[in-house]
Amino acid sequence: MNMSGESLVVILLVGIVAGWLAGQIVRGAGFGLIGDLLIGIVGAFIGSWLLPKLGIHLGAGIVRAIINATIGAIILLLVLRLVRGGGFRRY
Template identity: 50%
Template sequence: MDIISLLIFLVIGALAGWLAGNIIKGRGFGVIGNIIVGVVGAVVGGFIFSLLGITTGGLIGSIIMATIGAVILLFIISLVKKKA
Protein backbone atom coordinates (compact mmCIF):
# COMPACT_ATOMS: atom_id res chain seq x y z
CA MET A 1 0.00 0.00 0.00
CA ASP A 2 1.50 3.32 -0.99
CA ILE A 3 1.31 6.47 1.12
CA ILE A 4 -1.53 8.04 -0.89
CA SER A 5 -3.71 4.93 -0.52
CA LEU A 6 -3.00 4.84 3.20
CA LEU A 7 -3.93 8.51 3.58
CA ILE A 8 -7.17 8.00 1.66
CA PHE A 9 -7.97 4.96 3.82
CA LEU A 10 -7.38 6.99 7.01
CA VAL A 11 -9.44 9.95 5.74
CA ILE A 12 -12.34 7.62 4.86
CA GLY A 13 -12.00 6.03 8.31
CA ALA A 14 -12.01 9.42 10.03
CA LEU A 15 -15.05 10.59 8.07
CA ALA A 16 -16.95 7.34 8.65
CA GLY A 17 -16.11 7.38 12.37
CA TRP A 18 -17.22 10.99 12.69
CA LEU A 19 -20.48 10.30 10.84
CA ALA A 20 -21.19 7.21 12.95
CA GLY A 21 -20.41 9.11 16.15
CA ASN A 22 -22.87 11.82 15.16
CA ILE A 23 -25.54 9.27 14.24
CA ILE A 24 -25.20 7.19 17.42
CA LYS A 25 -24.23 9.63 20.15
CA GLY A 26 -24.53 13.11 18.70
CA ARG A 27 -20.80 13.92 18.45
CA GLY A 28 -17.55 12.50 17.15
CA PHE A 29 -14.72 10.89 19.11
CA GLY A 30 -11.81 13.16 18.19
CA VAL A 31 -9.55 12.59 15.19
CA ILE A 32 -7.82 9.42 16.44
CA GLY A 33 -11.05 7.95 17.83
CA ASN A 34 -12.88 8.67 14.58
CA ILE A 35 -10.13 6.97 12.57
CA ILE A 36 -10.20 3.88 14.79
CA VAL A 37 -13.99 3.60 14.78
CA GLY A 38 -14.11 4.22 11.02
CA VAL A 39 -11.38 1.72 10.13
CA VAL A 40 -12.88 -1.01 12.32
CA GLY A 41 -16.29 -0.05 10.96
CA ALA A 42 -14.99 -0.45 7.41
CA VAL A 43 -13.92 -4.01 8.24
CA VAL A 44 -17.28 -4.76 9.86
CA GLY A 45 -19.16 -3.14 6.98
CA GLY A 46 -17.11 -5.01 4.38
CA PHE A 47 -17.79 -8.31 6.14
CA ILE A 48 -21.54 -7.68 6.45
CA PHE A 49 -21.86 -6.36 2.90
CA SER A 50 -20.05 -9.43 1.54
CA LEU A 51 -22.36 -11.74 3.51
CA LEU A 52 -25.35 -9.97 1.99
CA GLY A 53 -23.84 -9.95 -1.50
CA ILE A 54 -23.75 -6.16 -1.67
CA THR A 55 -20.90 -4.49 -3.55
CA THR A 56 -19.90 -0.85 -3.34
CA GLY A 57 -17.66 1.08 -5.63
CA GLY A 58 -15.77 4.31 -5.49
CA LEU A 59 -15.16 6.78 -2.72
CA ILE A 60 -18.81 7.37 -1.82
CA GLY A 61 -19.52 3.63 -1.67
CA SER A 62 -16.54 3.13 0.64
CA ILE A 63 -17.67 5.94 2.94
CA ILE A 64 -21.23 4.55 3.09
CA MET A 65 -20.03 1.01 3.79
CA ALA A 66 -17.58 2.15 6.47
CA THR A 67 -20.19 4.40 8.10
CA ILE A 68 -22.80 1.63 8.23
CA GLY A 69 -20.20 -0.74 9.68
CA ALA A 70 -19.15 1.86 12.26
CA VAL A 71 -22.78 2.50 13.27
CA ILE A 72 -23.30 -1.25 13.75
CA LEU A 73 -20.05 -1.44 15.75
CA LEU A 74 -21.08 1.44 18.03
CA PHE A 75 -24.55 -0.04 18.49
CA ILE A 76 -23.07 -3.39 19.57
CA ILE A 77 -20.66 -1.63 21.93
CA SER A 78 -23.54 0.31 23.50
CA LEU A 79 -25.46 -2.95 24.06
CA VAL A 80 -22.45 -4.54 25.73
CA LYS A 81 -21.91 -1.48 27.96
CA LYS A 82 -25.55 -1.54 29.10
CA LYS A 83 -25.24 -5.18 30.18
CA ALA A 84 -22.00 -4.57 32.09
Protein backbone atom coordinates in the same frame (compact mmCIF):
# COMPACT_ATOMS: atom_id res chain seq x y z
CA MET B 1 1.22 -6.30 0.82
CA ASN B 2 2.82 -3.07 -0.38
CA MET B 3 0.88 0.02 0.60
CA SER B 4 1.67 3.41 -0.90
CA GLY B 5 1.50 6.65 1.02
CA GLU B 6 -1.59 7.64 -0.97
CA SER B 7 -3.41 4.45 0.01
CA LEU B 8 -2.70 5.09 3.67
CA VAL B 9 -4.00 8.66 3.40
CA VAL B 10 -7.20 7.45 1.70
CA ILE B 11 -7.76 4.80 4.39
CA LEU B 12 -7.24 7.39 7.13
CA LEU B 13 -9.57 9.92 5.49
CA VAL B 14 -12.29 7.33 4.92
CA GLY B 15 -11.88 6.20 8.53
CA ILE B 16 -12.18 9.73 9.89
CA VAL B 17 -15.22 10.57 7.75
CA ALA B 18 -16.96 7.27 8.51
CA GLY B 19 -16.21 7.47 12.23
CA TRP B 20 -17.46 11.05 12.41
CA LEU B 21 -20.63 10.24 10.44
CA ALA B 22 -21.35 7.21 12.62
CA GLY B 23 -20.79 9.31 15.74
CA GLN B 24 -23.32 11.85 14.43
CA ILE B 25 -25.89 9.18 13.55
CA VAL B 26 -25.46 7.25 16.82
CA ARG B 27 -25.69 10.24 19.11
CA GLY B 28 -23.61 10.31 22.25
CA ALA B 29 -21.11 7.81 20.87
CA GLY B 30 -18.31 10.10 19.64
CA PHE B 31 -14.82 9.15 20.83
CA GLY B 32 -12.79 12.14 19.64
CA LEU B 33 -10.65 12.32 16.51
CA ILE B 34 -8.44 9.28 17.20
CA GLY B 35 -11.36 7.19 18.52
CA ASP B 36 -13.54 8.11 15.53
CA LEU B 37 -10.66 7.21 13.21
CA LEU B 38 -10.28 3.78 14.82
CA ILE B 39 -14.05 3.20 14.85
CA GLY B 40 -14.17 4.19 11.16
CA ILE B 41 -11.32 1.89 10.16
CA VAL B 42 -12.69 -1.09 12.08
CA GLY B 43 -16.14 -0.20 10.71
CA ALA B 44 -14.71 -0.31 7.18
CA PHE B 45 -13.61 -3.90 7.75
CA ILE B 46 -16.98 -4.82 9.26
CA GLY B 47 -18.91 -3.11 6.44
CA SER B 48 -16.81 -4.60 3.66
CA TRP B 49 -17.19 -8.07 5.12
CA LEU B 50 -20.83 -7.96 6.23
CA LEU B 51 -22.61 -6.11 3.41
CA PRO B 52 -21.54 -8.48 0.57
CA LYS B 53 -22.52 -11.45 2.78
CA LEU B 54 -26.01 -9.92 2.99
CA GLY B 55 -26.09 -9.38 -0.78
CA ILE B 56 -25.86 -5.59 -0.48
CA HIS B 57 -23.62 -3.91 -3.06
CA LEU B 58 -23.45 -0.11 -2.93
CA GLY B 59 -21.95 1.94 -5.74
CA ALA B 60 -18.25 2.11 -6.49
CA GLY B 61 -15.15 4.02 -5.56
CA ILE B 62 -14.58 6.26 -2.59
CA VAL B 63 -18.30 6.88 -1.98
CA ARG B 64 -18.86 3.13 -1.60
CA ALA B 65 -15.92 2.92 0.79
CA ILE B 66 -17.33 5.73 2.94
CA ILE B 67 -20.85 4.24 2.95
CA ASN B 68 -19.58 0.73 3.80
CA ALA B 69 -17.29 2.06 6.53
CA THR B 70 -20.07 4.24 7.98
CA ILE B 71 -22.53 1.34 8.11
CA GLY B 72 -19.88 -0.87 9.71
CA ALA B 73 -18.98 1.87 12.21
CA ILE B 74 -22.65 2.35 13.15
CA ILE B 75 -22.96 -1.38 13.80
CA LEU B 76 -19.77 -1.29 15.87
CA LEU B 77 -20.95 1.72 17.91
CA LEU B 78 -24.30 0.08 18.62
CA VAL B 79 -22.57 -3.10 19.77
CA LEU B 80 -20.18 -1.07 21.96
CA ARG B 81 -23.12 0.79 23.46
CA LEU B 82 -24.86 -2.50 24.29
CA VAL B 83 -21.68 -3.99 25.79
CA ARG B 84 -21.04 -0.89 27.90
CA GLY B 85 -24.55 -1.19 29.31
CA GLY B 86 -25.97 1.95 27.72
CA GLY B 87 -28.65 0.09 25.82
CA PHE B 88 -30.56 1.72 23.00
CA ARG B 89 -31.84 5.18 23.79
CA ARG B 90 -34.27 7.19 21.76
CA TYR B 91 -33.45 10.84 21.18
